[in-house]
Amino acid sequence: MIEIDGVSHAIGGQPILSDVTLRLPKGGVTALIGPNGAGKSTLLSLMARLQRLERGAIRFDGLDVARTPTDRLALKLAILRQETPIGTRLTLRDLVGFGRFPHHRGRPGPGDQEKVEEALALFDLQDLAHRFLDEVSGGQRQRALVAMTFAQDTDYLLLDEPLNNLDMAHARHLMRTLREVADSHGRTIVAVLHEVNYAAAHADRIVALKRGRLAFEGPPGEVLTDERLGALYGTPVTVREVDGHRVALHYA
Amino acid sequence: MQDSRLLALAAALLVLCAAFLTLGAQGDWGFILTWRGARLAALLVVGTAVAVATVLFQTVSSNRILTPSVMGFDALFVLLQTGLVFSLGGVGAAALPATARFALEGGLLMGAGLLLFGTLLGSRRPDLHRMVLTGLILGVLFRSLAGFLQRLIDPNDFVVAQASSFASFGAVDTELLGLAALLSAAAAAGAWVMRHRLDVLALGRDTAVGLGLDHRRAVLLVLVLVAALVSVSTALVGPVTFFGLLVTALAHRLMRTHRHALLLPAAALIAGITLVGGQIVVERLLGLTATLGVVVEFLGGLAFLLLVLKEPQR
Known part of the structure; x- marks a missing residue:
């Protein structure tokens, strides 16, 4: 289980995360969604100890990221960031x-x-x-x-926008592979997803952030509604049920 | 395949060393071998020091165009040398055995280097432009301060200071050679021990941390090694700006690998080949009309221009 307790973070005086508290059970795929600037990437990088936690605590199966040696953590969690090795x-x-x-x-x-x-x-x-x-x-x-x-x-995979640069076919294939990784290989996946429909189709639970605070969380079938998504992204969203999945229509 | 390239480089170096020791030798072999042997050792020590320092620095700064000298490392060393003469006076500085002076200056460089560059390189997202600018400005600052101190120094003392800042490949301080060789070997061994961590370091900070590398500690260790190696090369032959760049560019071209286990030896061997071969050319072919320093810096400068002008690699 991932325990996130009262995590706050500011960059240059600007508050990015305010008092975020979450419990993410082991197993399955959790999608982290929210508008730009909500703090999703920051939360993920704090979870992966890429930035130093200033306020609050984060634990993976009891291992405190601020106190556990980094090589021990590397056996417990893996992170995908946008930085590509260059040159x-x-x-x-x-x-x-x-x-x-x-x-x-x-x-x-x-x-x-x-x-x-x-x-x-x-x-x-x-x-x-x-x-x-x-x-x-x-x-x-x-x-x-x-x-x-x-x-x-590792038991936990933290992925920051894994679908970037992927076309339709590859994005779908990757999400399905992540599902397989979670189901057959018993890993826990937390992924920041920009397009909410991939979360709706593949995630077991959704965690939504807005302006550094937790907006809502729960299974897609429960929390993906017109009102919730509309309020989250600040734009009208129509949610329909298609072939057993929620689909958010926010294109026109 | 890459191992065979290393062997070829080693063989080439051996041949050149033999040539350096024996070509055009007339007279007492005992004297010649000792005399040339010391100069050969100096060239090899400097070559290894510059090569390893540059490879290490480029790994830690994720950049193939930077060298410790672009960042002002060797200018800082010259400033420390001048500062020592300024504070102790010419007599005082000359009274210190050369090895003690070298150890003091080297130690100070390690401390100063860690302070200055530890913060720059250990931080979250090392802004390349800021780093280069800082390095350039620091280099100018150190050179200016050294020049200023030299003006303040009593002319008698100045001679002592001048000798240290105008060292060259032709006038290597062989008194320091023993200590320099030891320090060079120790630092190179340190780099070798770190070779796997260096590979991970080269991936960038976030990836390295994600893979469980203690990034900050690794960067600081590398900077200590770089400072030690820059002390060696600057104390023996003075500031060398582009030579390291030439060596690493050739090493990457030849070995085509990311692995430091291959890059470090390749760079050291290429440096040796260039310096020994270059000195043979300067002595036998050019009849000492040019100096090795000029030839080597010229080639290195060309390498720098080529690197800057060609397609940016991803």
Whole structure:
């Protein structure tokens, strides 16, 4: 379980998060949604100890992110950020291989190679594995980065906008793969999703942030309504039920 | 395949070293070998120091165009040298054994380097432009301060200070060679021990932290090593601006890898080849009409221009 207690964060005097308290049970896919500037990425980076917690506490299965050594945390949680490794001569296989670093600390064994191949297969990258990072498209790079977090073999995967740069087909495939990762591999996934419909179709629970505060949380079937989403994003939204999923119409 | 390239580089270096020691030798072999041996050792030590320092610095700053000297590291060392003469006086500074002076200056450089660059490089999102600007301005500041101190120094003392800031490849201070070689070897060994962490460091701060690397500690360690290596090269041959860039550019081109286990030895070998080969060319072919420093900096400057002008790599 992820325990987030009274987390507040300010950047340069500007409050980004105000007193956020959440309990995220183990297992399944949780989608973090909200308008721009709501603090979703900040919350995720605080959870992943990429920024220092100033106020409040965050615990993963009892491990306090502020107090637990960073290498121990790297075995418990993996984070996908928007930063791409630049300028290094890395193949996709090399990149995914780095996901094993917390386990082998520089000396990979056969078990590690297996995990890398598993990750490459799961994310459909085997044909591209030998190509260099700067030779593949943005979407392929994105999938490789997600594969790297998967290869890290952690209970928790924190993904900041994993669907960026992905076309329709790849976005759907990635969400389905994340579902499989959660269901068959028993991992817990927390993903910041920009497009609420992917959350509606694949997430077990939704956590909505607005202006640094928790707006609402719960299963999609319950919390995705015209009023709630309209108030959250500040624009009229019509929610329909299509083929058993909620769909938010906010395009016209 | 990459290992064979390393072997080829090592073989080339061995051949050049043998040539350096034996070409055009007339007279007492004992004297020649000792004399040339010391100069060869100095070239190799400086080459290794500059190569490893530049590779380390580029990894920690995620940039292939920066070198410790662009950031003002060696200007800071010269300032420390001048400052020492200024505060102790020429007699006082000359009274200190060269090794003690070197150790003091090196230690101060490590401390100052950590202070200045530790904050810049350890922070959340190291703004490249701010870093480069800061480094350039600091470099100007240190050089100006050193120049100012030199004007204030008693002309007798000034000679002592001048000797240290005008060191060159041709006039290597062999008194320091023993200590410098030791320090160089220790720092290079430190870099070797860190080679896996360096690979992760090169991925960028967020990715490195996500993979469980103690980023801040790793950056500080690297800066200590860089400071030690810059002390060595600056104390032996003075400020060298572009040479490191040439060496790392060639090493990356040749080895085509992200792994420091290959890059570090390759860079050191290429540096050795360039310096020893260059000195042979300067002595035998150019008849000492040019100096090694000029040739090496010229080639390095060209490398810098080429790097700046070509397509930005992703």
